[in-house]
Amino acid sequence: MKVAFLNPPRVMERLTEDFTIAYNVSRFSRGVDIVYGVTPPTELAILAAAVKEKHEVAFCDANALHMFAHEVCEWMRDERPDFLVVRGGDATLTADVMFYHYAEAMGIRAVLWEDTLNPLYSQRLMSDFRLKRVLYGEPERKIFEILDGAEGLVGGDIIPDMDALPQPLMDALPMERYVKEGRRNWYSFLQRGCGWGACAFCLIAPSDITHRMRSIPHIKQELEMLKERGVETIYFWDPQINPSRERVHALCDLFAQYPFKWEAWARVDVMDDELAAAMKRSGCFRLHLGVENGDDHVLKSINKGTTADMIRNAFRALRAHGIERAAYFCMGTPEESEDSFRRTMSLIREIKPTTIVPASYRPFPNVPLTDQARHAGMLVQDHYDLALESDCFGTALATRTRHMSAEQLSKWMDRMHALSTRIALRSYAFKPSVWKPYARIFMVRAIRNRLVRRRTPHGQ
Numbered sequence: 001m002k003v004a005f006l007n008p009p010r011v012m013e014r015l016t017e018d019f020t021i022a023y024n025v026s027r028f029s030r031g032v033d034i035v036y037g038v039t040p041p042t043e044l045a046i047l048a049a050a051v052k053e054k055h056e057v058a059f060c061d062a063n064a065l066h067m068f069a070h071e072v073c074e075w076m077r078d079e080r081p082d083f084l085v086v087r088g089g090d091a092t093l094t095a096d097v098m099f100y101h102y103a104e105a106m107g108i109r110a111v112l113w114e115d116t117l118n119p120l121y122s123q124r125l126m127s128d129f130r131l132k133r134v135l136y137g138e139p140e141r142k143i144f145e146i147l148d149g150a151e152g153l154v155g156g157d158i159i160p161d162m163d164a165l166p167q168p169l170m171d172a173l174p175m176e177r178y179v180k181e182g183r184r185n186w187y188s189f190l191q192r193g194c195g196w197g198a199c200a201f202c203l204i205a206p207s208d209i210t211h212r213m214r215s216i217p218h219i220k221q222e223l224e225m226l227k228e229r230g231v232e233t234i235y236f237w238d239p240q241i242n243p244s245r246e247r248v249h250a251l252c253d254l255f256a257q258y259p260f261k262w263e264a265w266a267r268v269d270v271m272d273d274e275l276a277a278a279m280k281r282s283g284c285f286r287l288h289l290g291v292e293n294g295d296d297h298v299l300k301s302i303n304k305g306t307t308a309d310m311i312r313n314a315f316r317a318l319r320a321h322g323i324e325r326a327a328y329f330c331m332g333t334p335e336e337s338e339d340s341f342r343r344t345m346s347l348i349r350e351i352k353p354t355t356i357v358p359a360s361y362r363p364f365p366n367v368p369l370t371d372q373a374r375h376a377g378m379l380v381q382d383h384y385d386l387a388l389e390s391d392c393f394g395t396a397l398a399t400r401t402r403h404m405s406a407e408q409l410s411k412w413m414d415r416m417h418a419l420s421t422r423i424a425l426r427s428y429a430f431k432p433s434v435w436k437p438y439a440r441i442f443m444v445r446a447i448r449n450r451l452v453r454r455r456t457p458h459g460q
C-alpha cells in the first residue's frame with residue numbers, strides 16, 4: 001500500500017513566505033502557539049517513519065515548499081497514493097479539511113490527523129466537516145487501524161515508551177527550508193506529557209496523558225542526524241526541559257557535545273543559578289517560560305504550582321547568565337481582576353523578560369477551567385468557534401471573569417500588547433536578524449487582530 005503524508009500549505013495564514021505555525025511540531029504536549037520561521041512538521045515525519053516500516057510512503061511539506069492548492073492536487077495526482085494522511089490543526093482547520101476532500105474526490109482514501117487530544121473536539125470536527133476518518137492524539141500505532149479499514153473517530157492512544165518511536169523521516173523533508181532567525185533550525189521534543197501536568201487551563205492537564213521522556217541515547221541519535229544535515233539551532237518544543245535537576249544536567253551534558261545553539265520551554269520552579277549556568281554552557285540562548293500571571297492568587301486559582309517569587313528567582317538567574325527570556329501570559333482566567341493585571345505588569349517590569357507574549361485564556365474543551373467558566377456563565381465563545389475563526393493567536397477574547405467584563409479585559413489586554421511591543425523593540429531593535437522577517441507580518445496581523453476583535457461578541 002502507498003501512503004502519502006501532507007503537511008498542508010497554510011493558505012489562510014500565508015501573509016508572507018517566511019513564517020508558519022508551530023503546531024506543525026507537537027501538540028501532544030502543548031497547546032496552540034505560534035512561532036515565526038518555517039517550522040518542520042516533526043511529528044508528521046515521525047508518523048511517516050512509523051508507517052514506512054510496513055508500507056511505501058510519500059511526503060509533501062507543502063507549507064515549507066510554499067505550494068498552492070492546485071500544486072498540492074497535482075502532487076496527489078502524480079503520487080496516486082492509496083491513502084492520504086492530512087495534518088490538521090485548529091488554527092487552519094478549514095483550509096486543511098479542503099485537502100482531505102480534494103483527495104476523497106480524486107478517489108484517494110483520506111484521514112485527517114488532528115492532534116488536539118480531545119475526542120469531543122474531533123467528533124464535532126468530523127460531523128461538521130463530514131469527514132469519514134479522523135485520527136486524534138498520538139497516531140503512531142492507531143494509524144494502522146485506519147490503514148486496515150477502520151472509519152470514524154480513531155485515537156486516544158498513549159504510547160508508553162518514547163524510545164519505541166522512530167526518528168523523523170528527515171530525508172523526505174526539505175531540511176534547508178527550515179530557517180528561523182536566519183539560521184537552519186529544527187524542532188524537536190524531549191518528552192510527551194508534562195511533568196507537572198496540573199494547570200487548570202491547560203489542554204493536557206485533565207487528560208490521562210502521562211509524562212514520558214525520551215532517553216538520552218534516543219535524543220542523541222536525532223542530534224547526530226541533525227549534525228549531518230547542517231542544522232544550526234534546535235527548538236525543543238515541549239513543556240519543560242526541566243522536570244528535574246537531574247534531567248537538566250543529563251541533557252546539558254549531551255548538548256555540550258554538539259555545536260548547536262538551542263532554545264526550550266521551561267517551568268520557573270526548577271531553575272536557579274547553577275542550572276542556568278549549565279544551560280548556558282551547553283548552548284542555550286533562549287528559554288520560554290509560562291509565567292501566566294503576576295498575582296499569586298490567580299496563579300493559585302489556575303493551579304500553576306508557582307509563585308511570583310519563583311518567577312523572580314528564575315528570571316534573575318537566567319538574566320545573570322545572558323539567556324534570553326520569553327515570558328508567556330494566560331490572561332483572563334476566572335479570577336483575573338484589574339488589580340491582578342496591575343500586579344502582572346509590575347512583575348514584568350521587575351523581571352525584565354526579553355519578550356512577552358500576552359495571550360487571552362483559550363477555553364479548550366474538557367479542561368477544568370473551561371467547565372468552571374461555563375458554569376459561572378463567563379464563556380463568550382468556545383475554543384472550537386475560535387478555531388473556525390483561525391484565531392490561534394489568543395487575541396479574540398473568549399471569556400469575561402468574576403471581576404471584569406469582556407470590555408475591561410479587552411482594554412487591559414491592549415495595554416499588555418502595547419507593553420509587549422515596547423519590550424520587543426527594546427530587546428531586539430539592534431538585532432535585525434530577529435525582527436526583520438516579521439515586520440510585515442506584525443503589521444498585517446495587527447490590522448487583522450483589530451478586525452477580529454471587533455467581530456467578537458462582548459459583555460454577555
Ligand code: SF4
Nearest residue numbers: 194197198199202239
Ligand atoms: S506546565 Fe502547566 S501549562 Fe505547561 S504544559 Fe504543564 S500543565 Fe500545561
